[in-house]
Amino acid sequence: MTSDWKEIIRSGLWTNNPALVQLLGLCPLLAVTNTFINALGLSLATLAVLVVSNLTVSLVKQWVTKEIRIPVFIMIIASFVTIIQLLMNAYTFGLYVSLGIFIPLIVTNCAIIGRAEAFASKNGPLESALDGLMMGIGFTAVLLLLGGAREIIGQGTLFDGAHLLFGSWATDMTIQIFEFEQQFLLAILPPGAFIGMGFIIALKNVIDNRQASKNAAKEQHKVERARVTTVN
Amino acid sequence: MKMDKQALDVTKKNALLLTAFAAVCTLLVALTHMFTAPIIEEQKQQDVLRKLTQVLVPAKFDNNPLYNCTYVTDFNITGSHDPVPVYRATLNNEPYAIVFQTQTQQGYNGRIELIVAMNKQGQVQGVRSIAHQETPGLGDKIEKRKSDWILSFNGLQVESKDDPKWYVKKDGGRFDQFTGATITPRAIVNQLRESVFYTTALFDEVFAKPNECSPIESPKGQNNDK
Numbered sequence: 001m002t003s004d005w006k007e008i009i010r011s012g013l014w015t016n017n018p019a020l021v022q023l024l025g026l027c028p029l030l031a032v033t034n035t036f037i038n039a040l041g042l043s044l045a046t047l048a049v050l051v052v053s054n055l056t057v058s059l060v061k062q063w064v065t066k067e068i069r070i071p072v073f074i075m076i077i078a079s080f081v082t083i084i085q086l087l088m089n090a091y092t093f094g095l096y097v098s099l100g101i102f103i104p105l106i107v108t109n110c111a112i113i114g115r116a117e118a119f120a121s122k123n124g125p126l127e128s129a130l131d132g133l134m135m136g137i138g139f140t141a142v143l144l145l146l147g148g149a150r151e152i153i154g155q156g157t158l159f160d161g162a163h164l165l166f167g168s169w170a171t172d173m174t175i176q177i178f179e180f181e182q183q184f185l186l187a188i189l190p191p192g193a194f195i196g197m198g199f200i201i202a203l204k205n206v207i208d209n210r211q212a213s214k215n216a217a218k219e220q221h222k223v224e225r226a227r228v229t230t231v232n
Numbered sequence: 233m234k235m236d237k238q239a240l241d242v243t244k245k246n247a248l249l250l251t252a253f254a255a256v257c258t259l260l261v262a263l264t265h266m267f268t269a270p271i272i273e274e275q276k277q278q279d280v281l282r283k284l285t286q287v288l289v290p291a292k293f294d295n296n297p298l299y300n301c302t303y304v305t306d307f308n309i310t311g312s313h314d315p316v317p318v319y320r321a322t323l324n325n326e327p328y329a330i331v332f333q334t335q336t337q338q339g340y341n342g343r344i345e346l347i348v349a350m351n352k353q354g355q356v357q358g359v360r361s362i363a364h365q366e367t368p369g370l371g372d373k374i375e376k377r378k379s380d381w382i383l384s385f386n387g388l389q390v391e392s393k394d395d396p397k398w399y400v401k402k403d404g405g406r407f408d409q410f411t412g413a414t415i416t417p418r419a420i421v422n423q424l425r426e427s428v429f430y431t432t433a434l435f436d437e438v439f440a441k442p443n444e445c446s447p448i449e450s451p452k453g454q455n456n457d458k
Contacts (some may be wrong), residue, residue: 034368060253063249064249065242065245065246065249067242068246068249068250071250072249072250072253075253075254075257076253076257078257079257079258079260079261082261082264083260083261083264086261086264086265086268086272087264087268089268089272089275090268090271090272090275091271093272093275093276093278093279097279154368154369155369183368183369184369185367185368185369185370188368188369189368
């Protein structure tokens with residue numbers, strides 16, 4: 001049981017990260033990561049939808065027949081996205097305006113229907129909720145990394161527009177890291193997102209390869225020792 | 233025959249299931265909508281009010297312009313063929329300024345929406361860009377938070393329909409363009425020249441019209457922001 005849970009956590013955060021490995025949901029990922037706060041707003045909304053939709057799908061899976069499962073899943077996801085959209089419109093109006101079309105577009109984030117179909121429709125409610133949470137956090141982490149990097153490189157600030165998410169007390173949260181006359185356009189515009197994303201995936205692969213070669217070295221070491229003992 | 237009946241049963245069951253799920257989902261969304269609708273309406277109002285107070289000089293009016301408006305349909309002024317709310321600010325019930333939204337399609341990347349306030353003499357009290365898709369780092373200097381350029385209209389009047397001063401410097405006028413971006417400021421300057429000129433003549437007429445935004449009945453036709 002506990003090893004299952006560990007596996008779910010590892011899978012969502014690293015080995016099967018929706019953004020870095022499954023490469024799902026790239027449209028919002030690339031579009032809204034021009035600032036840290038935009039990335040945070042969209043990823044929190046996505047995370048909430050993932051958890052609730054995974055949980056719901058898992059709870060109703062015994063009543064849903066094979067033929068109609070996809071329309072039912074889509075209906076569940078679309079309803080939750082609409083609900084979140086209404087709530088954001090009501091409580092985080094500025095952020096709602098700034099994210100615009102990308103909130104309703106969470107419906108089309110394949111990571112969500114993907115998890116409903118691949119995981120939640122086959123596992124219990126608790127595991128499914130955890131899977132949704134971990135996938136969501138994995139997605140969030142990549143968005144924040146990309147959003148933060150693009151904001152710093154592109155306009156030299158961090159947390160610009162924090163008041164849109166947290167209210168007026170956060171107006172002074174913006175950190176001016178450095179100032180320049182002309183913003184670095186490449187980082188702010190969509191190509192910057194693709195390039196940044198490429199670097200993050202490359203970084204993950206480097207870490208994975210290093211880990212793999214370390215493990216291989218360990219194994220070799222073991223084998224050597226084994227041989228020594230047998231010779232003796 | 234028997235097979236057909238079985239298939240029919242499965243279909244029936246699935247149809248019923250889908251209907252049930254649709255009903256529950258719709259119910260959830262409807263409930264959320266009922267709960268959030270008044271808050272969203274309030275937020276939109278606050279948003280309009282924030283924009284109104286940005287372009288007006290605070291000391292010069294004492295009413296809530298949000299609840300004092302009339303609808304104007306005039307392409308020359310609003311850049312739109314639909315009725316657009318024009319808000320009226322007063323001081324001691326004396327006309328001070330009118331605030332209207334206008335738009336131009338001549339931006340580098342399509343439509344630019346503006347909100348403008350002007351007083352009885354036709355002097356611009358303030359201009360802000362509300363919505364645009366201009367290039368970040370170049371054309372987006374029309375935003376107040378990026379640059380003070382949008383303040384350069386304050387206190388100015390349009391003296392004739394083709395006021396030679398009311399152009400960007402590249403076209404022989406008085407307004408700066410941005411390095412690397414002339415189209416965006418040119419679009420705004422040209423739209424404002426038209427709008428402000430035609431509104432100056434219409435000022436008294438706008439104030440004479442009845443109020444269509446009184447607080448009792450909620451204002452219809454909210455600004456069409458997303």
